[in-house]
Amino acid sequence: KQEVTQIPAALSVPEGENLVLNCSFTDSAIYNLQWFRQDPGKGLTSLLLIQSSQREQTSGRLNASLDKSSGRSTLYIAASQPGDSATYLCAVRPKTSYDKVIFGPGTSLSVIP
Amino acid sequence: DGGITQSPKYLFRKEGQNVTLSCEQNLNHDAMYWYRQDPGQGLRLIYYSQIVNDFQKGDIAEGYSVSREKKESFPLTVTSAQKNPTAFYLCARSQGQGVRETQYFGPGTRLLVL
Numbered sequence: 154k155q156e157v158t159q160i161p162a163a164l165s166v167p168e169g170e171n172l173v174l175n176c177s178f179t180d181s182a183i184y185n186l187q188w189f190r191q192d193p194g195k196g197l198t199s200l201l202l203i204q205s206s207q208r209e210q211t212s213g214r215l216n217a218s219l220d221k222s223s224g225r226s227t228l229y230i231a232a233s234q235p236g237d238s239a240t241y242l243c244a245v246r247p248k249t250s251y252d253k254v255i256f257g258p259g260t261s262l263s264v265i266p
Numbered sequence: 267d268g269g270i271t272q273s274p275k276y277l278f279r280k281e282g283q284n285v286t287l288s289c290e291q292n293l294n295h296d297a298m299y300w301y302r303q304d305p306g307q308g309l310r311l312i313y314y315s316q317i318v319n320d321f322q323k324g325d326i327a328e329g330y331s332v333s334r335e336k337k338e339s340f341p342l343t344v345t346s347a348q349k350n351p352t353a354f355y356l357c358a359r360s361q362g363q364g365v366r367e368t369q370y371f372g373p374g375t376r377l378l379v380l
Contacts, residue, residue, distance in 0.1 A: 157308065184364060184365045185365050185366070185367070185368075187368060187369065189371075194354075194374075194376070195373060195374065196268070196270075196272075196356055196371040196372050196373045196374045197309075197356065197358075197369075197371040198268075198371070199268070199368060199369065199370055199371075202366070202368050204365040204366065205365055206365065242308065242309075244308075244309075244369070246367065252297075252314055252316070252322070253311055253314075253324065253325070254311070254369060255308070256301075256309040256310075257308050258306060258307055259308065
């Protein structure tokens with residue numbers, strides 16, 4: 154059964170620091186992996202989608218990587234800003250159950266001014 | 267909000283009452299989903315629908331029901347059989363296929379029990 158974990162559960166960094174968020178999954182048979190941002194009391198906002206054949210995707214200050222063989226993805230945020238404070242979730246779309254996307258519990262990020 | 271409208275933002279349920287959460291999309295996409303989010307946990311799939319008049323149970327369907335009479339609407343009813351309904355409910359749509367299929371979410375409805 155596919156499981157997705159995110160460590161740490163919470164992270165606090167000073168403004169301007171580069172940081173990495175981690176996502177691990179147990180089954181490498183996936184179609185894609187998606188990173189989301191969630192502000193308190195809000196829905197999820199899609200940040201990046203990495204297809205199974207891709208190694209990374211970039212959007213502005215965000216860079217997401219995917220290593221299927223090790224079951225890991227990282228989200229790199231460059232030059233962090235207080236506005237980056239939010240919970241970041243990753244999700245995988247398994248090949249064994251296409252419609253059932255599996256979500257990690259998220260990492261709560263605080264960027265301190 | 268990813269092309270998804272959810273209402274209301276907050277909903278209060280009395281014991282023994284059924285309540286219905288609204289989810290509407292205006293982008294003519296087929297696939298729609300309902301998730302439940304509890305503090306510190308990932309999203310869990312309640313129901314999903316690929317086409318009109320068809321829907322499938324997710325991992326935690328007990329105590330919930332849905333309908334898909336129109337392509338743009340996928341309402342979720344939380345029945346009195348759901349004994350722990352307090353949670354944040356998120357509706358989503360999918361765009362693309364296969365490795366490109368991407369999920370987009372609405373703003374959510376928070377359900378509280380009186």
